Amino acid sequence: MNRVAIVTGASAGIGAATSRLLHERGFHVYAVARRLDKMTQLAALGIRTVRADVTAEADLTALVDQVVTESGRIDVLVNNAGYGSFGALEDVPLDEARRQFDVNVFGAARLCQLVLPHLRAQNSGRIINVSSVGARMYQPLGGWYHATKYALEGLSDCLRVELRPLGIDVVLIQPGGIDTEFPRVAGERLLAASGEGPYAGYARRYAASLTSEARGISAPAVVARAIGRAATVRRPRARYAVGRGARAALLARWLLPDRVYDRVLVGLFTAIADAAARGAKTSS
Template sequence: MQKTILITGASSGMGKAATILFAQHGWTVFAGARRTQLIPTGENIHPLALDVTDHASNSAFVAQAMTGQTRLDVLLNNAGYGEFGPLEEVPLKAARQQLETNLLGAADLTQLVLPLMRRQGFGRIINNSSIGGDMYSPLGGWYYVSKHALNVWSDTLDTEIRQFGLRSIVVEPGGTESNWSTIAMQHAQANLHPDSPYQALTTGFLTVFERFLGTSSATSADLAAVFYQAATAKRPHRRYFNACSDRLVARFARVHPEMFAQLMAWASRLALGVAKYARAK
């Protein structure tokens, strides 16, 4: 039978690429996003309106997708963004929105689909996290909190649903060519207070961050292929990475926390030095 997947955040980046890839492989794809006009069109793709921070929207999304469907193979919790900025100055309203989008939206949708998956005896929850789920850096505090939490939530869920033949899996992208970084950097600037003491750190860090991402070779299509691997592997792993370098960074941060903390302190000094150099020019 034709397999079915629900994909959130399908209007751009990895979600859009995944929508195209799964449809090309013959899956029935129900692609959700707030901007439905940006969701890809084509055979096997069904665009649906979705705001993952709204329970009514999540319920309607699942109900519409499952109308007339006899199976659900995968829920891909992809929707997310980066609420960057110094922790002293990021409004808690923005922090709550970050958690609602990156964590609680995935949890809500998962609760909605698990009864069906349990009844049919198969299914996978794939959660698009980040190597930020194992590490941290200046200015990304609330984003990293949301991804750390998503990882722990997914791992806990996996221990609970394996008994039913189900799996919960985490994918941890590293630097990826998408509009994610642009949006994250816009938030970092917007969250700065007037005459903020973190202006130099933010300016320098954004410069370093953009240069780092500019060297990234990963594309949204690369990550879509990782999602597909996680969805179709006979014996899926608990974690998936696109590149060995992503896996190494995540492992280094977990296994050597003191050394990683020193590295981030150095990164902060580097960012301040870059900002100072830019002012001198």
């Protein structure tokens, strides 16, 4: 009998790569995203694609009902849906902050609530939450995004010990620099929120650093392989830090006092932004 997996945020990047990998490893995969037209390549492989918004209660309830009705079980839930909305705290509207929490935290939590009765009945299962190294570090102008990742990690840690006696594993994936739409979307939202006004100079430099960081980073398949291990090994680790700079960032955060880390962080992003600006002048 094929194991059954639900993967959210499957229209591109990490979610799409994870859906393909789990399918190749024999899982019956339900790939979930808001737009079905973005998942036609997954559907062509035989992966079941489902339209659902993780912030919509009716969509999530229908999704879990569909999976259980069609497949009879759920073995793995990969909570991958999420996005980064950057900007100065003073500039970002609270409605946007709430939406980011709805997508990055409450959507994942609600799916956990909906699948857990089925995992408990089986006395087995895996919940794999895709977090970020941003859950253990921080960046300027990223307060709301990092707050969601800190929250997801705290929720996952509590859930891991809560569910262990029931035979259910909870795993955190902590990607570093990954070649997805994240840097572009985060940079665009940063400029939209803080590209004008008192934070404009800082915002423009940091947006340039996000664009520059997107070069030479790890492929989504690197994260997908970590998720594949977490889904299949007998005893998964609590956390998998993967992708460019992930382990180095976590080590630096652990070793350095806060004030020292602050100076290193600002200096690093200033250097990246300056290099990006010099590259732009050279190419022009």
